[in-house]
Amino acid sequence: MSGHSTYEPKTPVTRWLDSRLPIIRLGYDSFIDYPTPRNLNYWWTFGAILSVCLVSQIITGVILVMHYNPSAAGAFASVEHIMRDVNYGWLIRYMHANGASMFFIAVYIHMLRGLYYGSYKAPREVLWILGCIIYLLMMATGFMGYVLPWGQMSFHGAVVITNLLGAFPIVGESITTLLWGGFAVDNPTLNRFFALHYLLPFMIAGVVVLHIWALHVAGQNNPMGVEPKSKADTVPFTPYATVKDAFGVSVFLILFAIFIFYMPNALGHADNYIPANPLVTPAHIVPEWYYLPFYAILRAVPDKLGGVLAMFGAIGVLFALPWLDTSKVRSMRYRPMAKMYFAILLVVCIILGFCGAKLPDDHVIPHLTTFRVIDADLNSFVWLSRFATLYYFGFFLVILPVLGLVEKPLPVPETIASPALSHPASAPDGAVAAPEMKG
Amino acid sequence: MLRKVSVIAAAFGLMGGLLAASPSLAAGHPLPPKDVHWSFEGPFGKFDQAQLQRGFKVYREVCSACHSMTLVSFRNLGDKDGPFYSEKYSNPNDSPWAKAIAAEYQINDIDSETGDVIQRPGTTADHFPAPFPNEPAARASNGGAMPPDFSVLAKARSGGPAYIYSLLTGYKTPPKELTVAAGQHYNPYMPGDLTGVWGGSHDHVPPGGFIAMAPPLKDGLVTFDDGTPSTVDQQAKDVAAFLMWAAEPKMVERKQTGFAVILYLLLFSGLLYASYRRVWRNQSH
Structure with a gap:
């Protein structure tokens, strides 16, 4: 979508630089002159929000490293040293710890937005896959970061997750030994997790550059899923998108601040304030909230290797999404059936998250024993997660491929600027397009 | 087939609603902590200095015989x-x-x-010195149990200071169907599962668990310098507040900073929204 560069260096210095390294031109073309569809809604501000999250995590992380002691003996106390003795250490640490959660909230919204508006479809498959890689790297980074304070949940979470890799035949045991740096989670494990936790964010930053590059080649999708056809369909990135993104970021920061300053430990687990003790296993090991749906999928499968494969498959299926969705219509705005199944998927993901936080054998409806199926009562969280897992995979592997062939989509407007307003569904919707917003 | 899927999904939604509303008072779950009012609650909460001083006195004269607080x-x-x-x-x-x-x-x-x-x-x-030179020494003096360090205890227990207060004031004579091992004490607020040692009906397993610490507080055990009556309830509340301070000494600073930050962000967001409206004034979208 990025057409010919319109950048004209105005001073001798910029002219000199432009003919040697056109870096100002790159910035100008990417963030000032770049044509963006004029109908982007607030869900499109999450790209900017995520960039802020990444930068904030890297800056606070680098400062934390200056005071952190990556050893099994000293890690816990050094984190408390940051909280008590380092100037504004409490702020930096709470920003970093809650920043991880904020990062995941934003990335989940960003992914669901891509899913709903069909942003993964041609010509944006590579853009989508790069996003999936970023998400995978985020999962690894978040997990290793949670291990670093070396509290009870850090330690036993690391034990549970690293043991999962042992389920793979032949290579499994070697992988876990390599990850542990020994035969159990201990000081060497902490050290390699620390090294990787510092490395991976920069890999994320690298893939983000590719992600943005791919975005600027294919151009942004938009709520209508119709490619811009003329200048009337787009506005320059600056000031139109910049000011909207800035507003979105600022509102997001309010939510972030509420967590940092008023409920900094609400998203964590109390047990992680108990120093790691390999001899005492917490009654109930739960991962951070952003892994809970995958944890539920893992436990839904009665076989260990099967569970691990299902868990990785749940992310793997996202990589294949561009080829699983057979519909010619990009945006679900014009796909009433798909819209409904998308809403169910949303509920199912929340249910999976809920199941991940509960003990598998606990009753979903309290004090009600129904009948046993295979290994557990039907009224149990393990069965609830099985049904939910089935729908999760069913959505991607059955519903999306079949739906594209059988459903009758609503008429799609020709262009962004002049949508066919005869059909109510093609009228712009959402807060942005509401009449009172047309300034 | 697709309709069937949606029916199942609707059932999930219904179950989700039910489980959100369900209480969690089954066997193996302790009682939820008592509802306590703290001076440091809420966005403008502050520590009550007199209470912290009383709590420190309780810590020093009672708790510190067994419990370390090494990070303070x-x-x-x-x-x-x-x-x-x-x-x-x-x-x-x-x-x-x-x-x-x-x-x-x-x-x-x-x-x-x-x-x-x-x-x-x-x-x-x-730093506050620990009462025992090492963990085995601490366990040997306490019937095999390890008295936890107090530095971040209020953050390391779900329920925080309310849990500590409830535990300290919650000791109860155990029901006679409950087999209590020597050196153990029944407390309905202590996490645990008593199903295995309960002789009564399976549907009425008492909540809570066993704790090695005997009830540590007694009326009049500590003399408060400010004349506050020294009841078990008062001692428990004050020491719990003190432990919250020990665990989160920057809490007041944090909340005050937060107020300024959020006020700033609200104003800034307002300005950005006004700019957004102005920039987009002549653009249909």
């Missing part, structure tokens, strides 16, 4: 929002109270001239 140093007592803060001593190391309290403790050290192991009076830079 004496100077912290004189920190802003701490139990002995005074505007006169902006540097907590100058606080006469922090100095005096530190000097009452004996700290293990090495004589820098001779290299001998010695004990010397504490300074404000020292």
Whole structure:
């Protein structure tokens, strides 16, 4: 979508630089002159929000490293040293710890937005896959970061997750030994997790550059899923998108601040304030909230290797999404059936998250024993997660491929600027397009 | 087939709603902590300095016989929002109270001239010394149980200070169907599962678990210098508040900073929204 560069260096210095390294031109073309569809809604501000999250995590992380002691003996106390003795250490640490959660909230919204508006479809498959890689790297980074304070949940979470890799035949045991740096989670494990936790964010930053590059080649999708056809369909990135993104970021920061300053430990687990003790296993090991749906999928499968494969498959299926969705219509705005199944998927993901936080054998409806199926009562969280897992995979592997062939989509407007307003569904919707917003 | 899927999904939604509303009072779950009002609650909450001083006295005269608090140093007592803060001593190391309290403790050290192991009076830079030299010693003196360190205890228990208060005031005579091992005490607020030691009906397993610590507080056990009646309830509440301070000494600063930050962000968001409206004024979208 990025057409010919319109950048004209105005001073001798910029002219000199432009003919040697056109870096100002790159910035100008990417963030000032770049044509963006004029109908982007607030869900499109999450790209900017995520960039802020990444930068904030890297800056606070680098400062934390200056005071952190990556050893099994000293890690816990050094984190408390940051909280008590380092100037504004409490702020930096709470920003970093809650920043991880904020990062995941934003990335989940960003992914669901891509899913709903069909942003993964041609010509944006590579853009989508790069996003999936970023998400995978985020999962690894978040997990290793949670291990670093070396509290009870850090330690036993690391034990549970690293043991999962042992389920793979032949290579499994070697992988876990390599990850542990020994035969159990201990000081060497902490050290390699620390090294990787510092490395991976920069890999994320690298893939983000590719992600943005791919975005600027294919151009942004938009709520209508119709490619811009003329200048009337787009506005320059600056000031139109910049000011909207800035507003979105600022509102997001309010939510972030509420967590940092008023409920900094609400998203964590109390047990992680108990120093790691390999001899005492917490009654109930739960991962951070952003892994809970995958944890539920893992436990839904009665076989260990099967569970691990299902868990990785749940992310793997996202990589294949561009080829699983057979519909010619990009945006679900014009796909009433798909819209409904998308809403169910949303509920199912929340249910999976809920199941991940509960003990598998606990009753979903309290004090009600129904009948046993295979290994557990039907009224149990393990069965609830099985049904939910089935729908999760069913959505991607059955519903999306079949739906594209059988459903009758609503008429799609020709262009962004002049949508066919005869059909109510093609009228712009959402807060942005509401009449009172047309300034 | 697709309709069937949606029916199943609707059932999920219904179940989700049900489980969100369900109480969690089954066997193996302790009682939820009592509802306590704290001065440090809410976005403008502050520690009550008199309460922190009383709580510190309870800690020092009762708890510290078994419980360490190794992450807190004496100077912290004189920190802003701490139990002995005074505007006169902006540097907590100058606080006469922090100095005096530190000097009452004996700290293990090495004589820098001779290299001998010695004990010397504490300074404000020292941390609170642990009552036992190591974990086995602590366990040996406490029937095999390890008294947890107090530094971050209020953050390390779900329910926080309300849990600590509830536990301290929640000791109960065990029901007679309950087999209580020697050196154990029944407490309905202690996490645990009593199903295995319960002789009564399976549907009425009592909540809570066993704790090795005997009820530590008694009416009048500590004399409060400000004349506050020294009841078990008061002692428990004050020591729980003190432990919240010990775990989160920067809480008041945090909340005050947060108020300014959020106020700023609200104004900034308002300005950005106005700019957004102005920039997009002549654009249909």
